[in-house]
Amino acid sequence: MRQMQASPSPGFSGPSMEELPRPRRSFPRLSLGPTVPRLPASVRRELETLSALGAATPERGAMDFAKLADVDRTLVQRITLGGTRANYARIEQIGYTRYLEEQLDFEKLDNSELEDSLAEALPTLTMSPDALFRNFESNPFVPVFELWAATLFRAIYSPRQLFERVVELWSDHFNIDIFADFQPLLKPVDDRDVIRANAMRRFPDLLTASAHSPSMLVYLTNDSNVRGFANENYAREIMELHTLGADNGYTEKDVKELARIFTGWTWVTPYREAGEVGTFAFYGERHDRARKRFLNRDFPSGKGVSEGERVLKILGDHDNTADFIARKILIRFWGYEPDQALVNRVKNTYKRAGGSVRAMLRTALEKQSLRSAMPKIKRPFHLVTSAMRATGASIGDPSFLIDSLRNAGQLPFNWEPPDGYPDDEAYWSGFILPRWNFAANAMQPGRSPVEVAPALASTKGGKSAVLNRINRFLFDGQMSSSSKTELRAFLNKGRLNPKRVREAIGIAISAPEFQQY
């Protein structure tokens, strides 16, 4: 079977593949053991430099106290992984529309310093699939950890905040569990070459890239979908989860026909000689050459890989796909229950603009509709990144953040079923203790790798000044009166010193309004 062989590797304390959770199959949640292993010291030093760089960002050009229209603040919160003082100052300076356009036009936002540092510190980010297999088949935890670290650092420090939010959306939509078979070596490539490369392009481009992604084909077992022995897993999920929506315009017969169409779509395994390991492959001898009929269209016999390409075009152009994707974008960026009129507007944009993600976001985030948006609950990843961003934090070791995400139930790329981490208030609002504990641990004096911006950590000016700064940094001046009262009471309980300030910041991160965006 398809278990990777693991052997202990010196110099890195991560678990071997054998110790990692069970591979493949849809559902079991996994346990990583009590702590996530630490990065080697050399890598840590790189990241510390990087963190210092990021920590400076929120200060740059920050106005003292942005006084914003509510809808401007909502926009910042919807299109970032946590608003900073710099973000609020920026939108105040250039206005709603230009701020949105600036984020949509993400290529012009310079992230080279961040990406250069990441590339240097985390070499697996830029490796070819073949190199990943050659170097890490016996120690696959390294690329996993590096991808986690990069994901967190990009979300926290990248100036391309909307881009990172969109990446998060597609990572859920085209979910792949990084601990399933071969995924520690395949998912990092999917993240780079499928999700990030296409995140802001046309949805059909993303779909096509995903359908050729070894990571996806292995995750949804299309690698065992061969002539005469169809496996319908991928065929079903590409319609149900990636394009049309569940039971929405296709029949069981279509699932079976599509499975036959996708026979032979697979990848170059490490055990096969021809081709570059870890890349897409179509093997004609595994392909079912007989004629098929899919979504009321005839597929004449023997068209090989082009049959599947034709399907991707059909699905990408399908009305139900436009509806499904429009709704998904709105749920992520607007709110949990978009009405059909709003969905139709974004759907029309999909159809008019060939599924352009950028164009759909522009429609979904129109000022008028965002005025009526209700608060959403931050998922744990968002809570962690927003806390780090708001406090201008530098992070000595991302292991702490990874640990916190695991405890709160949202370790990146670790949702086992193919539907992705939920974006659902009922699901996330119950388990709030790990959020409070993340905040408490992050701010525990002397025992946390998180350093907050000196301006925020300061005791200068006494308790009222401390309270004001917390309000400005974390809430853009919008902290509720009840939270202010409680925080003041806590500050009044003892001597004002740096420890107490940090603990007060931890309480502020735990506040109910900080759980929302």
Add this chain to the structure above:
Amino acid sequence: MSRDEKCGCNEYNSISRRNFVGLGSAAFATALSPSWLPRVVLASADNSARDVIVSIFLRGGIDGLTACVPFNERPYYDLRPNIAVAPPDSGDPNRAIALDDNFGLPPSMAPLTTPFNDKDLLVVHATGLENPTRSHFEAMRFMEVGQGNAPATLFTGWLGRHLAATAPSKASAVLRAVGMGYGLQRHLVGGPRALPIQDLSTFGFDGDFHTVNGRQKAIEAMYAAFPDPLSTAARNTTQTIDLLASIDFDGYRPTGGANYPEDEFGYAMRSTAALIKADIGVEAVSIDLGGWDTHDNQGSVDGWMSSLMGTFAMGMNALHRDLSKRKNVIVVAMSEFGRNAFENGSAGTDHGHASVMFVMGKNVAGGRVMTDWPGLEPEQLFEDQDLAITTDYRDILTEILTKRAGNPDFSTIFPEVGYTPTEHGVIV
């Protein structure tokens, strides 16, 4: 080391290591011992008329034809040349264990024979969700909100609605239901005082010990007037912290020779037993066991599915032993659907229809396989490919809720127009 004097139980072998937490809680004050250290108040076996419901969701779609083998069905062996489990009378070392003349357990489920022979385990076959969807997520949503065929319009879950419709079994209960996991299982949504908890033993406030009370108090107060669902979740959380801090889950010692599997499922089952024995008014526990989506290399007797079934059976066996003195617990295990009657090309099975349910408890009419068997001949298959459903999953749940959980009115739990439960004799 402290032992509860009142019942002489030695199930908790030490005081909670987090006993400093939450000393100010009024909800807990009554349980404080004179030495101010919280300790567990263990009732003796509580045999009240209402059962604690342990709901296990086997996520991914369990292959019912492997989990309970119809070994007298010729087509079973024809349709599954590579993955069928051999009949009990064969010489195959991996043959099925007969439960009756027609059905048997696969070898890795042998631990289930103990509760079965004690007449505490009922296997329901050819059961499930009437709606023909083969989507995991649709089927799970239907079953968890308690619908059968009409478009799934309900939002709350069947178990959540049951809890909302019945008075707490202990009026002062802080925690009525626990969903083991990071998020609340959909079938518990809507239940008052229901919380998702990933690990009962570590459910406490972190950070500096000296300031923990002050910090907890500030956070509690911040949430008090905030809109729901966060406000209720916070209140339940802080009260539950105090409550669970009084129970030493790490020191818990199972009884009756129970031997829980050393994995996440075993841990959840063990924690469930501890929670039930602590007798703090918990009425429902939900546990997920995933991994049943066996599209390839299923391994009915010597692979993936076999070991997963082993986990399930060992966990059930251990819970049965551990709670052998308690008459007021009922366990029900179900899955969103079964799998195709025939194997696919990768020695696995694709999404199907009917499957099995397991019901376990002292009040269960167990020791039998209950089924109105639809057969596996081609014309008997659902949509030409699956075992047909002859028992609506809601029938089983209705009997549990009305006869063992003090809920006389099934219509609030399964309100779908046109559904009337059929009684099958699940309960003694």
